[in-house]
Amino acid sequence: MTVFQLVFGLVIAMFLIFHSIVIIIFTAGLFRFVKPGIPVDSLLAARPSAAMDHFVSVIIPVRNEASQVIRILEEMRKQDFPSDRLEVIVTDDFSEDDTIALATAFTVKHPGFPLLIVTPEPAGGEGPGKKRAMERAVKRATGNIILCTDADTTHGAGWAASMAAAFGREETRMVLGPVMLNRGHNLLQKIQSLEFMGIMGTTAGAANLGYPVMCNGANLGYRRSAFVDAGGYSSNLQFGSGDDQFLMNSVGKYYGRQAILFNHDPQAIVATDPEAALAGFLNQRVRWVSKSRGYRDPVVIAVGLSTWLVHFSLLAGIVSGLMWPEMLLVSLLLWIVKMAAEFPMVRRMTRFFENRELLGYYFVAQLFQLVYVTVVGMAGLFLPYRWKGRKSNLQGCKSL
DSSP, rough: OOHHHHHHHHHHHHHHHHHHHHHHHHHHHHTTTTTBBBBBHHHHHHHHHHHHTTOOOEEEEEEEEETTTTHHHHHHOOSSGGGGEEEEEEEESSSSSSSEEEEEEEHHHOSSOEOOOOOOOOTTTTTOOOHHHHHHHHHHOOSSHHHHHEETTTEEETTHHHHHTTTOOOOOOEEOOOEEEEESSSSHHHHHHHHHHHHHHHHHHHHHHTTOOOTTTEEEEEEEHHHHTTTTTTOOOOOOHHHHHHHHHHHHHHHHHHGEEEEEOOGGGEEEESSSSSSHHHHHHHHHHHHGGOOOOOOHHHHHHHHHHHHHHHHHHHHTTTTOHHHHHHHHHHHHHHHHHHHHHHHHHHHEEEEEEGGGHHHHHHHHHHHHHHHHHEEEEEOOOOEEEEEETTSSSOOO
């Protein structure tokens, strides 16, 4: 082995050691109390009564969701939560189909259901985008607790009560809810579902340790006062993506990271479908990565950068092994170490989401992840993406 090969191998090992330590720490966080002396089970036991202490506004941003809007409104209508303490707000982002007409018809069919439809005012110069739609809804919301979700997600009847009850302590300002990708039918969908469980494991473990690094707008709750105090989206409107992540960072900066918790209650699980085709998957991940240009939290940046570096270096090591067999052996051994470090977290989350059979795709998912994380991690910083019929520019905020 040459000096170059040795140094290259040591660099890969260095990145991997840091990444593995982070993953092991976050995995340990999955077993930790939410707060010292307050076990997760104790919080769950107190939730039915705690939920009734709040008035809840559920915000559903929509753009061209005619195929989904009636279904999700039916789910909200069937929530096990008092209708006099709940309102549902459908906030439109310039839909070009029958989404709003269908939602309006729903109010006629169910006159007792507390549904508010918020539409933009083009004459008022209101811009497009999910963040603008969310801002309009928050301004109209009357609840002290805001629950956010997406039109293409499914919820159990106990979702609103579980999320609202997680705000049982006054110092809790934001609650991160669990999101699951359905198993789907093809291999790509199964890989996505398994990988996303690892993402949720990182989300939960980091939040439990008091260092939340990610969240998902498909299942997110916060106090209305926290949105206002933290400035909402005022500091990141130039990014088309990241309404959830940027708001979490702002709330953590304003109140301290300990004000953000993860909801471990299975009743709070929200499910959605994975992308069916590779092109859609890559476009989605490019959109997710695009918001990273606006990150300022050093913990979030360090975790994201280390994740990309370890995948890039391992892939580079394996490719270089085509010329240097010694590097191939070293890289493969280090890749096995990575898989071993990440497996306990993924395994625990498959148990939480009751999808243990997906563990059979763990090796294939790791192989796929090695390539796509490297490619998308770079492409997301430079390439535009499409979302709901719009194409972003490189700043990610405008439609072309």
